[in-house]
Amino acid sequence: MTVTAQMVKELRETTGAGMSACKDALVAADGDREKAIEYLREKGLAAAQKKSSRIASEGLVYAYISEDNSAGAIVEVNSETDFVAKNQEFRGFVEQVARHAVKTGARNIDALLAEQWSSEGGGTIRDALTRKVAVIGENLNIRRFTRFVKGEGVLVSYIHGGGRVAVLLELASDKDSEAVKEAGKNICMQIAAMSPLFVKREDIPPEFIDKEREILHAQALNEEAEKPEHKRKAPEIINRMVGGRLEKELKSFCLVDQEYVKDSELTVGKYLDAVGKEQGCAIAVKRFERFETGEGLEKKEENFAEEVSKVMNAQKA
Numbered sequence: 001m002t003v004t005a006q007m008v009k010e011l012r013e014t015t016g017a018g019m020s021a022c023k024d025a026l027v028a029a030d031g032d033r034e035k036a037i038e039y040l041r042e043k044g045l046a047a048a049q050k051k052s053s054r055i056a057s058e059g060l061v062y063a064y065i066s067e068d069n070s071a072g073a074i075v076e077v078n079s080e081t082d083f084v085a086k087n088q089e090f091r092g093f094v095e096q097v098a099r100h101a102v103k104t105g106a107r108n109i110d111a112l113l114a115e116q117w118s119s120e121g122g123g124t125i126r127d128a129l130t131r132k133v134a135v136i137g138e139n140l141n142i143r144r145f146t147r148f149v150k151g152e153g154v155l156v157s158y159i160h161g162g163g164r165v166a167v168l169l170e171l172a173s174d175k176d177s178e179a180v181k182e183a184g185k186n187i188c189m190q191i192a193a194m195s196p197l198f199v200k201r202e203d204i205p206p207e208f209i210d211k212e213r214e215i216l217h218a219q220a221l222n223e224e225a226e227k228p229e230h231k232r233k234a235p236e237i238i239n240r241m242v243g244g245r246l247e248k249e250l251k252s253f254c255l256v257d258q259e260y261v262k263d264s265e266l267t268v269g270k271y272l273d274a275v276g277k278e279q280g281c282a283i284a285v286k287r288f289e290r291f292e293t294g295e296g297l298e299k300k301e302e303n304f305a306e307e308v309s310k311v312m313n314a315q316k317a
Contacts, residue, residue: 057294
């Protein structure tokens with residue numbers, strides 16, 4: 001597969017590695033982005049945590065919780081431009097979609113789009129989306145949603161950056177006091193800022209851990225290969241070193257093990273323990289969902305000069 005300049009540029013933006021390193025990685029991976037990222041990580045040239053791709057597409061994410069706190073939903077609706085994402089008509093539509101998602105029985109986007117739209121215009125949600133496209137003048141897409149139905153505890157949501165990041169959190173607790181809700185809001189902000197992948201260590205799939213260990217081991221071997229032979233570490237020392245690095249990395253992936261951003265002397269888990277002790281109840285994170293606008297999507301690159309040229313040539317014709 002031919003490696004293009006655009007592919008190199010996108011990999012560099014994803015990993016922060018140098019241009020030549022990105023090109024070499026893509027060549028070694030035969031153009032496969034994920035394999036190229038893995039290659040760079042093994043060489044120690046990319047961040048420890050893989051990013052599926054550059055955050056690029058426009059639109060909004062939104063989280064909404066029912067008034068009785070029994071259910072909540074988080075949604076992403078994409079637009080073509082940031083200008084439309086700031087439009088009140090579009091923002092109102094996204095909120096309506098989130099309100100519908102709180103009540104839905106749908107398990108996927110196709111089922112959601114087939115449900116009846118309860119707001120103006122009627123028809124299905126897909127019909128409502130089509131009408132909104134006609135009004136706004138851009139292609140719109142309801143990309144994803146997640147719905148939580150609360151057990152015993154409290155649901156909390158947080159929206160950051162005007163809709164760039166949204167978090168939906170369920171805390172397990174036998175109290176739903178204002179202090180517990182405030183703790184939930186603080187945890188939502190932690191999730192928005194630190195992007196954990198799991199709640200706790202026990203939630204991490206064994207295959208995920210095995211893959212991270214494999215990458216860190218390859219990285220360590222590459223580091224040793226650059227040293228003079230008499231200074232290279234023995235295999236058992238390398239294994240211990242990799243084990244330490246893996247433990248540190250897994251802690252960064254797990255919400256309750258992360259350093260609490262508002263108090264570096266606490267982990268998130270210890271912070272919740274402290275709040276629970278004050279409130280006379282146990283508080284635990286049951287689950288969370290974090291959406292970031294455009295996550296995993298590529299942004300359509302506009303060439304304004306080219307567009308103007310096309311229009312002018314069309315007019316001449």
